[in-house]
Amino acid sequence: MQPSPSADSPAIVCDKLCKNYTSSKKEPGLSGTLKAFVAPERITVSAVRGFDLEVHPGEIVGLLGPNGAGKTTLMKMLTGIIEPSSGRAQVLGYEPSMRSRDLRRRIALVMGQKTQLWWDIPAFDSFQLLQRYYEISDQDFKERVDTLGFLLGVSKLFHVHLRKLSLGERMKMELMACLLHRPQALFLDEPTIGLDVIAQKQIRDFFSEYQGVHRTTIILTSHYMADINALCPRIVLVHGGRKRFDGAIRDFERILGKEKFVSMIFSKPVDTNHQIWRDLKPQWGPHGLSVELEICEESLRERTIEILSQFPVVDYSTEKLPIERVLKTLLTNPHLLPE
C-alpha cells in the first residue's frame, strides 16, 4: 500500500502526459468498406499532448475547452480508466493506470453523460452494493445517505427504480453514489449537462457546500460557465490536447487585456456604422436599440462620456468581461492564447 501524499505535496500530477488513439480510416460506400477490409489505413490521433498539471489537496480546478479538446481523455487517464501512451500521471500518490484498489477507494468520477448506477433497480440497492465495495460501516453509511439525501433533496426517491427518475434526479443519485465513500479526489465530467437551470444551481450549491466541509480535491469539466464561475478559483484551458492556460479565473479574464464589458440601451435606433464604435467590438441588439461594447479600462471614462454625449442612452451598465465571452474569443482566435 502506498501512503497518501502529505498535505503540501500535490494531490494530482500530470507530467508530459500523452494519449494517442489509433483507428482505421473508412471511406464512404461499399468500395470504401471493401478497401478498409482488404488494406485498412490506420490513423493516429493525439487526444492529449505533453500535458503538465499540479493540483494541490483541497483545490478545485475547472478544465475548460471545446468538444474534442482532450478534457474527458484527461479525466479517463487520471481515474485509471484508460492508460496513457506516454508521460506520467499520479493521483494521491498512486499511478492511476495500475488501478490499485487503494486508489479506487479514494477517488470518484461523475459522468454527466453516462450512468454508473444500475438502471433496473432502485438507487438505494445500488448504494447498499457500493457500501460493501467501499467497505463503509453501517453507521457511516446511514449517516451519509441521510445527509446527502437531505442536501440533494432526493431522500423520498431512494426506492424508486432508477429508470423511472428524471434526468436531474438521476444525476443527484449518481452524485450520492460517488460521494458515499468520501473520496479524497473527485472528478466531475459535465455533471450538470442536460439539466434545467434550477437543477444546475442546486448541484453547484451542493458542491460548493460539500467542498467547503470536506476539502475534497476536485477537477471539474463543464460547458456551463456558471459552474466554473461558481466553483473554480483556478481554471485550465485545454485546446487541441494541450494546456493553453493555467491560472486564476481573474487572470483568465485578463488574457484579452484589461477590458470592460459595457451594455447600453438607446431610446431610438442609432447609426451602427458610426466610427465611434469602430474599436469597441460592438455586438448590436435588434434595430440598433442596444449594444454591448468592450472598452479598455484606461479609456473607459472618456469613451463612455463621448458616447453618452452623442447618443440617446437611456440605460447602461459596466462589468468585467464575462468568462463565456473570453472563452469564445480565445477559442475562435487560438493565436491569442499564450504558448
Next chain:
Amino acid sequence: MLGPEILKWTKTISLSLTRQLTYKFDFLLTLVLPPLVLVSVSYALWAEIFDREKIKEIGGFTRDAMLRYQCWTFIAALLVRGHRSWNLSEDIRFGRITAFLLYPFTLWGAYASEFIAFQIIQLFVVAVSISALCLLNLVPMIPLATLASGLALSLLIAALWFSFEFLFGLLAFWLEETWILRYVFNLLTITLSGAFIPIELFPQWLQKVLQYTPFPLLTSIPVHVFLGSNSQPTLYLSLRVLFWTALASLCARYVWRRGIRLYSASGI
C-alpha cells in the same frame, strides 16, 4: 462475521438475482425457450426415425434410451450452457465496463457474481423441469445419488462454460463484432458436444479426437452421468473440467491484460 470480500460477493450476487428477476417474463422466455425448442425438435426427429424405419437400436441406443438421452440434454443445456455473458462484448464496445474499473471490485467478480446468481435461479428451473419430465413419464425417476452427482458435475462444467464465454467476450477489445464467434462456437458446441446427435454415433476417429477437447463435457458427459451410463470416475471428469477451466481462465487473464490497454471507454 463475514470478511469484506465475502460481503462484496454476496451483495453482488443478491443484487444480480434481483436484477435478473426484474424482467420476469423476458427472463423465463430467454432462459427456457431456446433449449426447449431445440430438444423438442431433436426429440420428435429421433422418435420419427425409430418409428418410421422400425429400427430397434442405433449405436447402442434403443428408442426409449435415445428419447431419455434427448430429455436429459435439455437439463444439461439449462444447467451447463444456459448462461450468456456475451453482453461483455457489448459492454466493452460501448464503454460500459468503466464502472468496474473505478469501483474497488473486479469486472470478472461482477460477471462471475452474475453467473452464480443465474445458476441459483437455474437450479430452481431445473428442479421444476426434472419434476415435469418425471411426471410426464418422459424420464424415469433416478437414484438421488445419481441426480446429485449429475447436478454437481453440471454446475462445475457450467463454470467452464462461463470461463469460455468470458474469454470470448474479452475479444471485443480487438473485434468490432463478436456475434460471429458466438454463432460458430454455439454451432460447434451443439454439434460436437452430443446435444443433437449422441457422440457414440460419430465415427470412431472423431470420438477419439473429441476426447481431447472440452466439447463432450458440455453435454454428453453430464447426460450420461444423469442416465447412470457414465463409465469414467467422477474425480477424473472433475479434473478434466478443472483443467479446461484453468486453461480458459489463464487465457482470459492474459487477454484482459493485453486488451485493457486498448480500452478507450467510448461513449463517455
